[in-house]
Amino acid sequence: MDILRRIWRSPSGRIGLIATLLVVIGGLAAPLIATHMPNQIDVAARLSPPSATHWLGTDHLGRDLFSRGLYGTRIAVGVALAVTATALFIGILLGVIAAYAPTPVERIILAVFDIISSYPSLILALALVAVLGPGLLNIIILVTIVFVPQFGRIARAQTLTIKERPFLEAERALGASGSRIMFHHVLPNIVGPIVVLASMNIPVVITLEAGLSFLGVGIRPPLASWGSMLFDGFTYLEQSVWPVLVAGGMLTLATLGFTLFGEALRDAIDPKLRREP
Amino acid sequence: MTEDALVEIRNLSIDFATGRGAVHALREVNLSVGRRRIVGLVGESGSGKSTLALALLGLLPENTSKVTGSIELEGKNLLALKPEQLEHLRGRRIAMIFQDPMTALNPVFTIGTQLVDAQRNRHPRLGRKELLKRAAAMLTRVGISDPKTRLSAYPHQLSGGMRQRVMIAMALLCEPDVLIADEPTTALDVTIEAQIVDLIKDIQAEFSGSIIFVSHSLGLISELCDEVAVMYAGKVVESGPTRSLFERPSHPYTQALLACEIDPDTEPGERLVTIKGGLPDLVDVPSGCIFAARCPARFDKCSQEPALREVAPGHNAACWLV
Amino acid sequence: MNGFWSKGGLARYGASRLATAVLVLVGSIAFLCSLTLIVPGDPARILLGARATPELVESFRQQMGLDLPLYERVFVFFKHALQGDLGTDVISGRSVTDMVLAALPNTILLAVSAIGLAVLIGIPIGCYAAVRPGSLLDQALAVLSVGLVATPSYVVAILLLYFFSVWLGWFPVLGAGEPGNFLDQLHHLVLPAIALAVGWIGYIARLVRSSLLEVLSEPYIRTARAYGQPERRIVMKYALKLACIPTVAILGVGIGELMGGAVFVEVIFNRPGLGSLVIDAIRVRNYPVVQGCILIIVAIFVLTNLLVDFAYAWLDPRVRENLGRARNGGGA
Numbered sequence: 001m002d003i004l005r006r007i008w009r010s011p012s013g014r015i016g017l018i019a020t021l022l023v024v025i026g027g028l029a030a031p032l033i034a035t036h037m038p039n040q041i042d043v044a045a046r047l048s049p050p051s052a053t054h055w056l057g058t059d060h061l062g063r064d065l066f067s068r069g070l071y072g073t074r075i076a077v078g079v080a081l082a083v084t085a086t087a088l089f090i091g092i093l094l095g096v097i098a099a100y101a102p103t104p105v106e107r108i109i110l111a112v113f114d115i116i117s118s119y120p121s122l123i124l125a126l127a128l129v130a131v132l133g134p135g136l137l138n139i140i141i142l143v144t145i146v147f148v149p150q151f152g153r154i155a156r157a158q159t160l161t162i163k164e165r166p167f168l169e170a171e172r173a174l175g176a177s178g179s180r181i182m183f184h185h186v187l188p189n190i191v192g193p194i195v196v197l198a199s200m201n202i203p204v205v206i207t208l209e210a211g212l213s214f215l216g217v218g219i220r221p222p223l224a225s226w227g228s229m230l231f232d233g234f235t236y237l238e239q240s241v242w243p244v245l246v247a248g249g250m251l252t253l254a255t256l257g258f259t260l261f262g263e264a265l266r267d268a269i270d271p272k273l274r275r276e277p
Numbered sequence: 278m279t280e281d282a283l284v285e286i287r288n289l290s291i292d293f294a295t296g297r298g299a300v301h302a303l304r305e306v307n308l309s310v311g312r313r314r315i316v317g318l319v320g321e322s323g324s325g326k327s328t329l330a331l332a333l334l335g336l337l338p339e340n341t342s343k344v345t346g347s348i349e350l351e352g353k354n355l356l357a358l359k360p361e362q363l364e365h366l367r368g369r370r371i372a373m374i375f376q377d378p379m380t381a382l383n384p385v386f387t388i389g390t391q392l393v394d395a396q397r398n399r400h401p402r403l404g405r406k407e408l409l410k411r412a413a414a415m416l417t418r419v420g421i422s423d424p425k426t427r428l429s430a431y432p433h434q435l436s437g438g439m440r441q442r443v444m445i446a447m448a449l450l451c452e453p454d455v456l457i458a459d460e461p462t463t464a465l466d467v468t469i470e471a472q473i474v475d476l477i478k479d480i481q482a483e484f485s486g487s488i489i490f491v492s493h494s495l496g497l498i499s500e501l502c503d504e505v506a507v508m509y510a511g512k513v514v515e516s517g518p519t520r521s522l523f524e525r526p527s528h529p530y531t532q533a534l535l536a537c538e539i540d541p542d543t544e545p546g547e548r549l550v551t552i553k554g555g556l557p558d559l560v561d562v563p564s565g566c567i568f569a570a571r572c573p574a575r576f577d578k579c580s581q582e583p584a585l586r587e588v589a590p591g592h593n594a595a596c597w598l599v
Numbered sequence: 600m601n602g603f604w605s606k607g608g609l610a611r612y613g614a615s616r617l618a619t620a621v622l623v624l625v626g627s628i629a630f631l632c633s634l635t636l637i638v639p640g641d642p643a644r645i646l647l648g649a650r651a652t653p654e655l656v657e658s659f660r661q662q663m664g665l666d667l668p669l670y671e672r673v674f675v676f677f678k679h680a681l682q683g684d685l686g687t688d689v690i691s692g693r694s695v696t697d698m699v700l701a702a703l704p705n706t707i708l709l710a711v712s713a714i715g716l717a718v719l720i721g722i723p724i725g726c727y728a729a730v731r732p733g734s735l736l737d738q739a740l741a742v743l744s745v746g747l748v749a750t751p752s753y754v755v756a757i758l759l760l761y762f763f764s765v766w767l768g769w770f771p772v773l774g775a776g777e778p779g780n781f782l783d784q785l786h787h788l789v790l791p792a793i794a795l796a797v798g799w800i801g802y803i804a805r806l807v808r809s810s811l812l813e814v815l816s817e818p819y820i821r822t823a824r825a826y827g828q829p830e831r832r833i834v835m836k837y838a839l840k841l842a843c844i845p846t847v848a849i850l851g852v853g854i855g856e857l858m859g860g861a862v863f864v865e866v867i868f869n870r871p872g873l874g875s876l877v878i879d880a881i882r883v884r885n886y887p888v889v890q891g892c893i894l895i896i897v898a899i900f901v902l903t904n905l906l907v908d909f910a911y912a913w914l915d916p917r918v919r920e921n922l923g924r925a926r927n928g929g930g931a
Binding site for chain 3: 116216255
């Protein structure tokens with residue numbers, strides 16, 4: 001894979017790739033690698049520093065931090081993928097519709113995009129959480145809503161450029177159906193910038209979800225989201241720094257990794273998309 | 278090499294470092310500018326004339342890798358000066374009019390501010406009000422009406438011709454000994470160009486310093502300059518008093534340049550004259566006469582580089598045919 | 600300042616930006632109001648949760664105008680808001696307006712301090728890195744800024760809190776300090792402001808660095824040098840003004856993120872402010888308070904963007920020429 005090779009060549013891309021792989025493999029292999037069950041409570045060993053049994057220490061209920069961290073990966077990455085995939089789907093759908101639809105429909109869709117994206121993402125998420133309530137599913141739904149406009153706009157812009165190209169006219173003249181044009185020609189052309197955007201989005205989703213969980217309005221304990229681990233750990237910060245350190249560390253590793261990887265991917269696919277700094 | 282020359286350039290060679298290797302932009306250039314003389318530097322793009330102009334100001338680009346020879350201003354070698362000393366000279370004894378007035382002026386400052394700041398080196402003791410007054414007077418002198426309004430205007434609010442007049446005003450306000458005009462009309466329309474040329478002619482009568490006028494147009498040079506130096510690929514191939522050079526162009530390149538100038542008597546449908554071939558590679562400079570590859574009159578002696586040979590008093594050309 | 604206010608164009612520009620701002624605000628309110636439609640089931644009962652006594656449900660319904668169609672609801676809300684009435688707190692019955700106004704100054708203080716810090720530290724660092732590219736500072740900046748930008752802001756804030764307050768004990772852990780005691784309040788402000796500013800410092804420094812480098816290679820800088828201007832004046836006066844323009848632009852967009860960051864910082868450092876207010880309200884499902892807070896936050900965001908647009912026009916005379924031309928997108 002030529003792209004992977006290009007990513008490997010840049011130092012930051014290399015770091016990103018390694019970090020991302022660590023995180024993803026860690027999450028996938030969690031049931032195999034974890035030393036304990038993530039929700040296994042052991043009050044006697046609460047808030048203890050790293051030891052032979054608990055490699056990264058324990059939280060306030062004696063749960064093993066290493067294992068919770070690993071399982072947290074599944075939630076972080078899982079939510080990020082779910083959100084990105086759904087937002088992609090809805091965004092592309094709305095974007096393409098907006099490109100083909102009559103003006104009033106297009107206006108409405110664009111207006112919705114504008115309003116949603118005029119909110120700072122956290123604020124919007126908070127407003128939605130206030131209405132929907134916390135919980136894993138709700139978080140996925142509302143974070144998806146936050147990110148739909150970005151994908152929608154790009155999808156629409158790309159579709160508009162493609163739409164008028166002469167070869168499509170030719171296809172239509174030859175009797176190709178609308179859906180064939182859509183799937184065969186339009187979609188493949190949208191893929192490039194959208195893939196890049198999606199990959200750069202993943203760390204943002206992870207950060208947003210963890211942030212909401214940290215504030216106590218996202219994924220609630222005992223589910224081992226890094227955000228909720230931070231939430232728990234923060235309450236007991238003065239007694240042990242380890243819960244916070246583990247959760248924060250994993251978050252940083254994941255966001256840094258995915259960000260660097262995403263940037264390297266973008267540069268490898270299309271350096272024209274790069275913008276300083 | 279006149280004894281009382283204001284500017285004396287001896288054996289100046291300048292290299293630039295590029296990805297492909299060192300570009301030998303100037304190779305042993307000699308030039309003399311006398312007091313109150315107007316010297317024209319003519320050549321096509323890539324001939325090195327702009328590099329020469331920038332070298333005079335010490336404003337060579339960052340990738341300059343080699344500078345040898347000397348540039349003497351009244352005996353002092355400019356190349357040996359420290360940056361602070363050079364800074365002291367710029368805007369006082371040497372001033373430059375740049376080619377493209379739109380990019381040469383700062384877009385977020387008013388004309389007035391820029392004209393005032395340009396004078397600070399020359400008149401460090403005068404206050405802003407005083408400097409603005411001088412600027413307004415000079416704007417009138419260069420043919421800009423309503424100077425007060427223009428002083429508060431921004432560059433993008435002026436037309437191309439006006440901006441160039443501003444640049445000329447800026448240079449004149451410094452009362453320099455040497456004024457360098459680097460293709461001042463290249464970026465302008467022909468009609469505006471004519472106006473600017475008239476302005477320069479007008480100014481030059483009262484201007485007490487020397488002017489170095491860089492251009493690719495022989496026509497302009499013939500109108501304005503006392504002496505001409507023709508440059509090709511980093512070397513001076515012919516130089517001398519304007520009249521002599523135009524009456525007896527001796528280097529084949531000069532002859533070709535003259536032939537290329539569009540003659541108003543040309544019949545429509547007649548082919549335009551061009552010089553076949555392109556500039557030689559300045560990284561891997563060919564030996565012998567630098568123009569030989571494109572010269573219609575080349576012969577076997579041209580594989581040796583010709584020295585400057587006298588055509589007439591003060592008029593030299595680097596060609597074996599002289 | 601030359602003709603800044605004199606041209607009718609600027610007034611047109613101001614009017615069009617203002618109009619866009621108002622539209623965005625109205626759109627946001629409509630959006631907020633329509634949110635209650637998403638709730639499956641009876642909004643009043645669900646939003647009130649366990650406290651849903653029949654009287655409370657009824658008064659809530661009336662207050663939120665849940666019986667009215669959407670556009671009427673927006674209209675009513677707007678009317679109330681303009682009169683200063685943002686509803687009442689579901690739990691304590693206090694006026695939401697009072698609560699919000701009490702919390703607002705704290706948040707503004709925090710935000711302004713953070714921006715101030717970021718600008719005061721970021722710009723000089725960026726300048727230095729541009730004038731001395733490849734130096735130790737420049738390289739350190741390159742590495743740190745990537746790391747800091749990628750790390751979530753709340754993680755950085757928590758670590759700062761731990762290191763400086765819990766471990767070293769240099770700064771207090773909780774609160775905003777004694778009211779009336781300026782020094783104490785300042786002491787309480789330092790770490791939160793730094794925590795909020797940290798990511799920004801790196802970003803601004805990099806931005807200033809790259810735009811300064813670009814500006815310094817422009818022809819008009821060469822003209823200044825050709826007239827013997829000292830290098831220091833060239834950088835500080837000519838180049839910097841231009842280089843700061845992109846910085847101002849991102850400040851506008853970044854205010855939104857700043858507000859988000861402020862929420863985290865207020866929660867982490869236990870400071871009173873809009874952030875703490877809205878989080879507490881969400882946790883106990885106090886919807887009118889949430890609505891009021893979010894409205895004010897969005898209003899601040901829109902207002903700041905408006906100010907940024909004006910600052911932009913003030914800094915760059917070329918922009919003033921493009922007055923009145925509508926910019927696409929409302930807000931961000």
